[in-house]
Amino acid sequence: MKVNIYDVAKAANVSIATVSKVINNTGRISDKTKKKVNDIIKELDYKPSLIASALMGKNTRTIGFILPDLANPFFSELARYIEDKANEYDYNVVICSTDYLKEKEDMYISLLMQKNVDGFILASGFEHFETVQKLMDEEVPVVIVARNYPEVPVNLVAIHDYEAGYQATSFLIQQGHQRISIIARDIWSNRERFRGYSDAMKDHQLPIPLEIYYAKESTIQAGHDSLQQIMQESKIAPTAIFACNDMMAVGAIKASQKMGLVVPDDISVIGFDDTLIAQIINPALTTIAQPKKKIANEAVNLLMSAIDGDTQNHTIILKTELIERDSVKKI
Amino acid sequence: MKVNIYDVAKAANVSIATVSKVINNTGRISDKTKKKVNDIIKELDYKPSLIASALMGKNTRTIGFILPDLANPFFSELARYIEDKANEYDYNVVICSTDYLKEKEDMYISLLMQKNVDGFILASGFEHFETVQKLMDEEVPVVIVARNYPEVPVNLVAIHDYEAGYQATSFLIQQGHQRISIIARDIWSNRERFRGYSDAMKDHQLPIPLEIYYAKESTIQAGHDSLQQIMQESKIAPTAIFACNDMMAVGAIKASQKMGLVVPDDISVIGFDDTLIAQIINPALTTIAQPKKKIANEAVNLLMSAIDGDTQNHTIILKTELIERDSVKKI
DNA sequence: CCACTCAAGTTAAGCGCTTAACCTTCCTGC
DNA sequence: GCAGGAAGGTTAAGCGCTTAACTTGAGTGG
Numbered sequence: 001m002k003v004n005i006y007d008v009a010k011a012a013n014v015s016i017a018t019v020s021k022v023i024n025n026t027g028r029i030s031d032k033t034k035k036k037v038n039d040i041i042k043e044l045d046y047k048p049s050l051i052a053s054a055l056m057g058k059n060t061r062t063i064g065f066i067l068p069d070l071a072n073p074f075f076s077e078l079a080r081y082i083e084d085k086a087n088e089y090d091y092n093v094v095i096c097s098t099d100y101l102k103e104k105e106d107m108y109i110s111l112l113m114q115k116n117v118d119g120f121i122l123a124s125g126f127e128h129f130e131t132v133q134k135l136m137d138e139e140v141p142v143v144i145v146a147r148n149y150p151e152v153p154v155n156l157v158a159i160h161d162y163e164a165g166y167q168a169t170s171f172l173i174q175q176g177h178q179r180i181s182i183i184a185r186d187i188w189s190n191r192e193r194f195r196g197y198s199d200a201m202k203d204h205q206l207p208i209p210l211e212i213y214y215a216k217e218s219t220i221q222a223g224h225d226s227l228q229q230i231m232q233e234s235k236i237a238p239t240a241i242f243a244c245n246d247m248m249a250v251g252a253i254k255a256s257q258k259m260g261l262v263v264p265d266d267i268s269v270i271g272f273d274d275t276l277i278a279q280i281i282n283p284a285l286t287t288i289a290q291p292k293k294k295i296a297n298e299a300v301n302l303l304m305s306a307i308d309g310d311t312q313n314h315t316i317i318l319k320t321e322l323i324e325r326d327s328v329k330k331i
Numbered sequence: 332m333k334v335n336i337y338d339v340a341k342a343a344n345v346s347i348a349t350v351s352k353v354i355n356n357t358g359r360i361s362d363k364t365k366k367k368v369n370d371i372i373k374e375l376d377y378k379p380s381l382i383a384s385a386l387m388g389k390n391t392r393t394i395g396f397i398l399p400d401l402a403n404p405f406f407s408e409l410a411r412y413i414e415d416k417a418n419e420y421d422y423n424v425v426i427c428s429t430d431y432l433k434e435k436e437d438m439y440i441s442l443l444m445q446k447n448v449d450g451f452i453l454a455s456g457f458e459h460f461e462t463v464q465k466l467m468d469e470e471v472p473v474v475i476v477a478r479n480y481p482e483v484p485v486n487l488v489a490i491h492d493y494e495a496g497y498q499a500t501s502f503l504i505q506q507g508h509q510r511i512s513i514i515a516r517d518i519w520s521n522r523e524r525f526r527g528y529s530d531a532m533k534d535h536q537l538p539i540p541l542e543i544y545y546a547k548e549s550t551i552q553a554g555h556d557s558l559q560q561i562m563q564e565s566k567i568a569p570t571a572i573f574a575c576n577d578m579m580a581v582g583a584i585k586a587s588q589k590m591g592l593v594v595p596d597d598i599s600v601i602g603f604d605d606t607l608i609a610q611i612i613n614p615a616l617t618t619i620a621q622p623k624k625k626i627a628n629e630a631v632n633l634l635m636s637a638i639d640g641d642t643q644n645h646t647i648i649l650k651t652e653l654i655e656r657d658s659v660k661k662i
Numbered sequence: 663c664c665a666c667t668c669a670a671g672t673t674a675a676g677c678g679c680t681t682a683a684c685c686t687t688c689c690t691g692c
Numbered sequence: 693g694c695a696g697g698a699a700g701g702t703t704a705a706g707c708g709c710t711t712a713a714c715t716t717g718a719g720t721g722g
Contacts, residue, residue, distance in 0.1 A: 004708055015672050028670055050445045052708035054382045055677050076407035083428055094425040097414055114381045250611055280581055282613035335678055346702050351680060359700055383678035386707050
């Protein structure tokens with residue numbers, strides 16, 4: 001059977017309270033006793049049950065990371081950074097993919113609450129803020145990542161999606177493009193990027209070619225299909241595409257190539273996120289980089305101080321960076 | 332404060348035992364009482380503490396998935412499938428990246444044991460079987476994935492790496508290649524693939540160009556560097572490369588292109604895993620596909636039956652499939 | 663020499679559940 | 693009319709910890 005605190009206490013000839021105190025380094029215990037107990041612990045290879053101590057109200061040292069899709073490189077890269085940072089605090093992270101489905105968001109959160117996770121990092125859509133609000137009402141530490149709720153006070157680390165959208169579009173305009181289409185999905189961040197795109201176009205007196213066309217997903221396939229649709233519906237084909245993530249950008253490039261267009265000579269494409277795949281696709285993808293590692297670090301730090309009792313809400317907005325590669329041409 | 336089983340019992344005018352029984356659907360409770368209790372539960376929005384019930388020896392409904400690197404597409408895709416399948420059983424998965432470091436493997440396993448996870452899926456290297464053995468000695472449900480321990484009885488779902496290596500190499504040979512180099516990393520699966528490669532070469536009386544050169548990592552960069560090294564050290568350049576994963580294959584392609592070689596005309600490349608990136612790289616990567624979804628499903632199923640008390644060890648070897656795309660040329 | 667302080671433990675309650683054992687009713691059959 | 697059993701609960705112990713409150717004994721000052 002597994003060794004518990006009683007076994008240790010018995011072997012060391014002390015009470016379980018003493019053992020508990022030496023483990024947690026609390027209370028007053030003589031060095032001699034401490035050593036004795038620690039020796040026994042090592043000898044018996046005793047590992048305190050975190051379940052039992054969680055039941056006493058201590059931390060479970062586990063956080064939940066709710067994201068849209070772990071198979072999406074942006075999120076898996078982010079998850080890896082979060083995992084590493086959390087690990088510095090001796091935390092584990094349980095990862096839950098929601099596919100942006102409210103029901104999954106709710107289900108996972110509810111389940112993890114039952115498991116007494118110490119806090120959440122939320123990177124899913126949460127179009128219905130009520131779910132998040134409920135968490136906060138119950139004073140569960142939460143930090144939101146990869147989206148913003150300008151109206152509500154929450155812990156949040158994000159980029160400025162509007163500005164990044166503006167930045168991407170302005171860059172395209174600077175490169176001489178005038179007919180620029182956007183490929184986006186109907187989620188908050190993409191809507192903001194779209195706003196940035198729209199304003200940049202307006203500010204330069206350029207027409208927005210099409211009604212907003214939102215992709216169903218943020219996949220390569222969705223980007224591919226979107227480009228085809230754009231090309232079909234445009235009287236005059238765009239010379240540049242702003243895709244709201246790298247996956248869709250890749251899809252757009254693939255679709256272009258299939259149509260016999262060469263990127264960037266016939267059509268330029270800019271992506272978003274700067275995931276692994278931006279360097280794999282040919283031509284290498286010009287894209288707006290999100291500082292994933294920094295986002296992860298800040299998010300975990302924020303969460304940890306919330307867990308430690310900081311009840312203030314902090315908002316951290318990080319800078320994006322335009323990474324120029326080969327998918328955009330000056331015309 | 333959070334509502335507990337006593338609150339429910341009081342509100343329903345029954346004992347906590349009764350409440351527990353209706354929740355777990357055990358014991359004998361009249362339909363009337365059941366309904367009454369269930370109504371109260373809904374009304375109070377009561378969610379039983381899984382921590383408390385775990386302390387009573389019930390399942391935590393959490394499994395640990397230990398893998399080398401979540402940011403690696405092969406593993407993030409696999410993780411997503413595992414997560415989904417586990418979710419069908421109402422399980423969460425905590426994901427731990429080890430970078431193939433024994434110390435991290437041990438640390439994570441030990442930590443998760445303290446948290447009473449119900450079982451493990453192990454996809455890290457575990458060159459030192461003792462860690463796994465210790466788990467099994469303590470009768471913790473374990474299933475190993477993505478590698479094989481032919482000598483020991485364990486739950487295991489894997490592919491036949493040796494045969495897959497043989498298959499990849501034979502394919503290259505069929506396509507007319509004779510000077511074939513391999514890019515591999517010093518981990519079990521790659522060593523097996525290497526064995527397959529070697530035997531295929533021998534069986535066709537072809538020389539193995541170089542001493543085994545093991546890449547330091549399984550990254551694009553490592554593949555890139557390996558190709559350069561191969562080219563430098565070869566008196567006669569190979570016409571084909573077998574890279575033991577898609578990432579390294581991409582690196583090899585990138586390096587080739589940088590050297591002015593065109594793939595597949597000047598040099599053919601075959602990868603392994605069939606991750607997302609195989610379809611992104613240009614030319615599209617011919618590769619050996621691992622049935623990731625099937626691996627995930629089988630692994631979770633196996634683990635669940637082990638958790639349910641099945642003490643028999645099962646070995647499931649799944650078939651790989653050669654996916655022909657455009658990175659290998661018949662010469 | 664006594665009152666007091668303080669160091670170093672111990673005792674015991676309790677966290678929120680599960681479950682074996684027990685207790686009432688009430689029904690059934692002979 | 694009553695043993696026997698089943699139906700529908702309740703009681704209470706215990707899972708492995710933490711911690712407030714208490715005990716004990718040694719040291720200290722006046």
